[in-house]
Amino acid sequence: MKQALDRKSERAESGYRQQPGGPFFSKAPPAVIQRAVHNGTDHGGNYQFDDTACTLTYNQDWYYHFPASMNAAQQTSYMNSAETQVNGVWSRKHKLRPASGACSCNANGVDVDVRLHNHTDPRNGRRGFDVNVEHSGTSGFTNQPVRTVTLGDTHDTPVNLGATTQQRIAHEFGHTLGITDEYVGWAALGLGHSDTSSIMHSGDDVRPRHYQHFADLVSNEVEGCRYRPEGFSSRALVNPVAQLGITSGLTLNNAQFVIDLRLNRRIGNTDILGLATPRAGFEGLMNTATGNFMFGPTFDLSLNRLAHPLYVDVGTGMLFDPEGPGNRPASLNIPFSATVGARWSGFSTGINYTGLIDMLHNAPYTHLVGINLQVDL
Numbered sequence: 001m002k003q004a005l006d007r008k009s010e011r012a013e014s015g016y017r018q019q020p021g022g023p024f025f026s027k028a029p030p031a032v033i034q035r036a037v038h039n040g041t042d043h044g045g046n047y048q049f050d051d052t053a054c055t056l057t058y059n060q061d062w063y064y065h066f067p068a069s070m071n072a073a074q075q076t077s078y079m080n081s082a083e084t085q086v087n088g089v090w091s092r093k094h095k096l097r098p099a100s101g102a103c104s105c106n107a108n109g110v111d112v113d114v115r116l117h118n119h120t121d122p123r124n125g126r127r128g129f130d131v132n133v134e135h136s137g138t139s140g141f142t143n144q145p146v147r148t149v150t151l152g153d154t155h156d157t158p159v160n161l162g163a164t165t166q167q168r169i170a171h172e173f174g175h176t177l178g179i180t181d182e183y184v185g186w187a188a189l190g191l192g193h194s195d196t197s198s199i200m201h202s203g204d205d206v207r208p209r210h211y212q213h214f215a216d217l218v219s220n221e222v223e224g225c226r227y228r229p230e231g232f233s234s235r236a237l238v239n240p241v242a243q244l245g246i247t248s249g250l251t252l253n254n255a256q257f258v259i260d261l262r263l264n265r266r267i268g269n270t271d272i273l274g275l276a277t278p279r280a281g282f283e284g285l286m287n288t289a290t291g292n293f294m295f296g297p298t299f300d301l302s303l304n305r306l307a308h309p310l311y312v313d314v315g316t317g318m319l320f321d322p323e324g325p326g327n328r329p330a331s332l333n334i335p336f337s338a339t340v341g342a343r344w345s346g347f348s349t350g351i352n353y354t355g356l357i358d359m360l361h362n363a364p365y366t367h368l369v370g371i372n373l374q375v376d377l
């Protein structure tokens with residue numbers, strides 16, 4: 001967002017004003033840097049998107065707990081290796097490109113730099129991950145919702161998997177972004193199941209599909225611009241910024257045909273527990289049998305990153321239905337809705353249930369069941 005200011009140029013300018021005789025600005029004012037840096041957070045880290053330099057810097061803080069078997073020098077060496085693995089495997093692998101020529105960084109795309117920051121003090125509720133290094137642990141494990149990574153004390157060197165080797169710490173980092181394993185059975189539904197050299201399978205290669213989260217961060221910062229990783233990926237992996245949904249259904253009470261329109265937008269980039277994307281929007285619901293029309297604000301949680309291509313949306317809101325002809329009284333309805341479906345490229349379809357409670361007690365409790373279609377905007 002544009003109001004998310006220009007921190008770099010602000011800093012440069014205040015530096016000039018406060019230290020006119022300083023070593024850098026003593027002769028001439030600094031060149032005007034019209035640079036907007038968008039700062040934000042996601043579930044596990046923070047980022048800076050510079051829309052002029054066209055770089056996205058993604059940072060994560062890791063708070064290590066080492067076993068007693070490792071001395072201080074070994075701990076430092078281990079943390080340095082972790083940093084090297086994550087920065088090396090994940091940085092600058094693919095450009096992020098906007099869909100429209102009018103968007104920032106259209107010419108050369110956005111470079112992604114990934115930086116791991118190591119700490120040995122307790123995390124104490126701060127953003128970032130607890131990293132438990134275990135003596136003779138062999139498999140890594142990441143619990144993204146509670147932000148914990150478990151590693152073996154030998155993972156500072158690549159794991160030999162026979163046909164391939166893997167920098168396991170870099171693999172676990174992928175899970176901290178919410179990316180799931182590609183070698184497990186149900187991954188056959190998505191991409192990468194046979195891509196053994198992929199970082200989320202058995203190798204070290206970061207594919208364009210693994211950059212979707214970074215593209216989603218930038219898309220949410222630049223209003224009206226949709227960024228995607230350059231190369232082969234799938235729009236089914238996108239966490240869309242804005243969506244338009246239409247549900248057509250029947251009331252279970254009296255089989256009246258209802259059409260519901262819902263427009264919503266992602267609230268920030270920080271998903272709840274790394275899984276549920278909060279969205280705010282507006283909904284209008286029309287009963288075609290009676291002509292009643294109710295409308296109002298909505299709040300939704302999308303669990304569309306849980307198991308691609310499946311998704312679950314749950315939502316509520318407040319829908320006002322004004323007084324109708326024949327002295328039909330107004331009602332103020334709280335909807336509870338749940339949709340389960342599947343996502344493809346740029347759209348999704350599912351089955352929706354909605355229940356409506358009238359807070360004014362003028363309308364009966366209403367159940368609706370329908371078919372939902374959502375389009376990414």
Ligand SMILES: [Zn+2]
Nearest residue numbers: 171172175181
């Ligand atoms: Zn894994």
